[in-house]
Amino acid sequence: MPAKGYSWSDAPRLAAPDPAPGLPRWEALAIDAVGNVIEFWGFKHNQGRVWAVLYLRGTSMTATQLEEELGLSKGAVSMLVRDLERWGVVVRIRQPGTGAWHFRAETDLVQMVRRVIQERETAFITRIRADLEEARRLAAASGVGRERLARLEKLAALAVGAERALRIFLRTARVDLSTLLVALGEGKLRSRT
Amino acid sequence: MPAKGYSWSDAPRLAAPDPAPGLPRWEALAIDAVGNVIEFWGFKHNQGRVWAVLYLRGTSMTATQLEEELGLSKGAVSMLVRDLERWGVVVRIRQPGTGAWHFRAETDLVQMVRRVIQERETAFITRIRADLEEARRLAAASGVGRERLARLEKLAALAVGAERALRIFLRTARVDLSTLLVALGEGKLRSRT
DNA sequence: GCGGAAGTTCAAGGAGCCTTGAACCCCTTG
DNA sequence: CAAGGGGTTCAAGGCTCCTTGAACTTCCGC
Known part of the structure; x- marks a missing residue:
């Protein structure tokens, strides 16, 4: 029942399907759908997108990968995963051998x-x-x-x-x-x- | 369940109780409460406030009165009542003797x-x-x-x-x-x- | 009909939220 | 211990929605 940036008067416009450059269309579609839902409930569109890629891939990903796949800035990814982590829907793990963190989606x-x-x-x-x-x-x-x-x-x-x-x-x-x-x-x- | 301008992270801040100059405190409180609810559901805060004064007063009011009581501009009142009218929650009536429209709240x-x-x-x-x-x-x-x-x-x-x-x-x-x-x-x- | 108050419209301005980008810090690795 | 990638922070900018204010239109009353 809520709505955020979801106006009654004119066109309902959902986020443009474009901003995901290298993603296969089906993945972009699904990811944005999650983004829209999450935004609808008062969270940030991109928080939903980040969770969605991680969930759909099943594998863990680094911040850099997230940046590239979703077309986000370094700073944005940092803040987004921080939030998701705080809520326990994403976990951060240290991969042996690499100096980078990896992120994995929880299902809840x-x-x-x-x-x-x-x-x-x-x-x-x-x-x-x-x-x-x-x-x-x-x-x-x-x-x-x-x-x-x-x-x-x-x-x-x-x-x-x-x-x-x-x-x-x-x-x-x-x-x-x-x-x-x-x-x-x-x-x-x-x-x- | 929705939310608009209602953030998860920090303080939930509801609209300031101040902007109603000449209104008794109880009335301002009630009016803003309605405004907040309406905004919460994706409408404009002031649409709720306009309906609320009209409803609480029970009497019909002119646009000029609404401006003064709620501290809104002429243009704003015009657009707000137009919306409320379109939705059928406010009716516009012509008062004999005066050249001005009067507005009355419907209860629905x-x-x-x-x-x-x-x-x-x-x-x-x-x-x-x-x-x-x-x-x-x-x-x-x-x-x-x-x-x-x-x-x-x-x-x-x-x-x-x-x-x-x-x-x-x-x-x-x-x-x-x-x-x-x-x-x-x-x-x-x-x-x- | 005219005068003027009431009402409408819309471009410009303002406010709030989100993202960017760059400076800064940390930590691993060689 | 030095180098450098990775991560974090935060001020500045962008964007969207709402409101203002002023030009314009309408309509009543004289």
């Missing part, structure tokens, strides 16, 4: 997204509810007419309802996706690293 | 949000699914290794799952909020216009 991207969403959304709606309740209190204290008070209360009720709907969604999403997560996990990366 | 903001979300999200996820399927087709055609194909298929499965979860959410949200909508409606605006 979805879990991570759900967790973050949950925290974020819950905090948000809680805040809204608090504000509306505060408003109601202040309004009541300053002797606002009963009609207006009634309206305020209805708004507050809406917030409560929204919170419940959200909770239900997160629960069903968990149940619903957990089956898929199992599936994702069982092909368990036999990464030829 | 929530319905409107749900409808727009539904269209938008559905289109989005459908597009993602299509892309992933296309990717899979192309990959299969160009003889990609079975391991990679398997990963791609898992991604596609995820998209399908997400779509289902979304549909469930929209349904529960409708059921869940319809009760509230009834409540909202029955205090039916006795607008002293």
Whole structure:
């Protein structure tokens, strides 16, 4: 349900399919699809793309490889993998023989997204509810007419309802996706690293 | 679940409570709360604020009043009410005796949000699914290794799952909020216009 | 019809987020 | 221990979306 840079009025424009120079089209398509989804949920487009290449390849990759494959700058890759690492969806390993780090995708991207969403959304709606309740209190204290008070209360009720709907969604999403997560996990990366 | 200008990393910062000069604090609080919610769902913060004042006041207001109360420019108000009108959550009425339009809030903001979300999200996820399927087709055609194909298929499965979860959410949200909508409606605006 | 207030449109300006690129640091290897 | 690739950081720039402000149009009332 969210949206970021996803406008209601005109064309929905998803990120251009071009920016991946040397990638086979199918891979670029899949990678960008993940990027779009991730962006949709409030993360950065390129965080999704990085995870996606790593996941699709199955092997581990160096920062330099990521730069080349995705057409990103050195600095960008550094920051992106740092985030992904922090969230535990990518691990960093030191390859013997080479002086470079290698990165590998964990399969729990979805879990991570759900967790973050949950925290974020819950905090948000809680805040809204608090504000509306505060408003109601202040309004009541300053002797606002009963009609207006009634309206305020209805708004507050809406917030409560929204919170419940959200909770239900997160629960069903968990149940619903957990089956898929199992599936994702069982092909368990036999990464030829 | 969406987010717009709602970052994961640092402080969640909601819009500053200041920009409403002459409004009593409770009103400003409530109005901004609505603004934040609406923005969260991908609309403009000020679209929410405009609807909110109109709703809370119960009376109809002129564009000039809206400008003053919310601290917006003439042009902004014009465009904002135009959008709200188009969505049917605000109606424009001509007041006899005055040469100015008056605006009044309809109570179906929530319905409107749900409808727009539904269209938008559905289109989005459908597009993602299509892309992933296309990717899979192309990959299969160009003889990609079975391991990679398997990963791609898992991604596609995820998209399908997400779509289902979304549909469930929209349904529960409708059921869940319809009760509230009834409540909202029955205090039916006795607008002293 | 005219005068003028109300409303609309749109180019220019502003704000926020993301990425780049270069300076800096670290750490391995020879 | 010196050399140099790899990684990190961060200020500057780019981009996108939103708002402003002013020219332009519309419409009411006299």
